Amino acid sequence: MSFSIRKSLHPGLNLGEDHGDDHLEAETSVFGFWVFMMSDLVTFGMFFAVFATTMPLACCPGPKELFDLGSVAWQTAFLLASSLTSGMAILTLKQEHGGRGACTKKLVFWLLLTVLLGCGFLYREISDFIAMAAAGGPPTRSGYLSALWSLVGLHGLHVTGGIIWCLVIVAGILVRGVDLRWKLTLLRWAVFWHFLDVVWICIFSFVFLGGLL
Amino acid sequence: METNKEFRHYLLGFVLATVLTIIPFTLVATVGGKIAFFALILCAILQLIVHLRYFLHLSFKGQQREDLQLVMFTGLILLIMIGGTVWVLGDLYNRM
Structure with missing residues (x-):
């Protein structure tokens, strides 16, 4: 049966015609993941809404005492750079793994670089959490602080999950090679990772920078 | 290329x-x-x-499915829920 393969079957980067049937297989799985991602965004949205309805109280330390602008800038840089490297990983998958038995070195390199940058982000974020607790701002102190810790913490948990997911993918690729299953997993993971950066834009803009104004 | x-x-x-x-x-x-x-x-x-x-x-052209609509619908839901929350609670705050 001959029919023309559409270039774009689902949102995000598509594998493309070089991948033959794998490209067609990706449609339902990646589109479904986008639907999940949108519901995850709504969850984040509600955490933002709760945060927006609280305000720092006079009793407890506020943004000026708790936030470290330099550290937030570092976290932003780490996450933005990791977004680019995850994009490079997906681009490598699309361009070099159309046939069977392509060398996986380049793909694994970009994935591990992404993991490293993600760990840099987490290291900075956890240091900030520890410093905040030490400066008298643990989550139990006020409603504002609870909302702040939950929102930023939820994002941090997502990053941790993304890193673990990526390591599982690297292990899977090294053991099984880049087959259909890992291709689809990689496509979904890339969407997840890019959305973490999208959520972080809102966090650094409205929580950290907005709080310091 | x-x-x-x-x-x-x-x-x-x-x-x-x-x-x-x-x-x-x-x-x-x-x-x-x-x-x-x-x-x-x-x-x-x-x-x-x-x-x-x-x-x-994501872009306005070249999308075969309703991908952009999925994202825009989510945006609408977020707008209603966040906007509504801030509006209602902001109003209550002003009345206190």
């Missing part, structure tokens, strides 16, 4: 996102006040668009 075009696409998105990050950080650290506040919101919205366009490959 197709390969280089896609690579440049990512790189352009990365450069745009970097610029749109540096602007608000610099303004908040130096100028502050109302100008920084509005620049902050503008840069955040622009950077969201850059990420969706260059990293997640």
Whole structure:
């Protein structure tokens, strides 16, 4: 049966015609993941809404005492750079793994670089959490602080999950090679990772920078 | 070549996102006040668009399915829920 393969079957980067049937297989799985991602965004949205309805109280330390602008800038840089490297990983998958038995070195390199940058982000974020607790701002102190810790913490948990997911993918690729299953997993993971950066834009803009104004 | 075009696409998105990050950080650290506040919101919205366009490959043309509608519907839901929450609780606060 001959029919023309559409270039774009689902949102995000598509594998493309070089991948033959794998490209067609990706449609339902990646589109479904986008639907999940949108519901995850709504969850984040509600955490933002709760945060927006609280305000720092006079009793407890506020943004000026708790936030470290330099550290937030570092976290932003780490996450933005990791977004680019995850994009490079997906681009490598699309361009070099159309046939069977392509060398996986380049793909694994970009994935591990992404993991490293993600760990840099987490290291900075956890240091900030520890410093905040030490400066008298643990989550139990006020409603504002609870909302702040939950929102930023939820994002941090997502990053941790993304890193673990990526390591599982690297292990899977090294053991099984880049087959259909890992291709689809990689496509979904890339969407997840890019959305973490999208959520972080809102966090650094409205929580950290907005709080310091 | 197709390969280089896609690579440049990512790189352009990365450069745009970097610029749109540096602007608000610099303004908040130096100028502050109302100008920084509005620049902050503008840069955040622009950077969201850059990420969706260059990293997640969403656009108004070339989408075969209702992908963009899925994202825009989610945006609408978020707008109603966040806007509604802030509106109702802000109103209550003003009456206290």
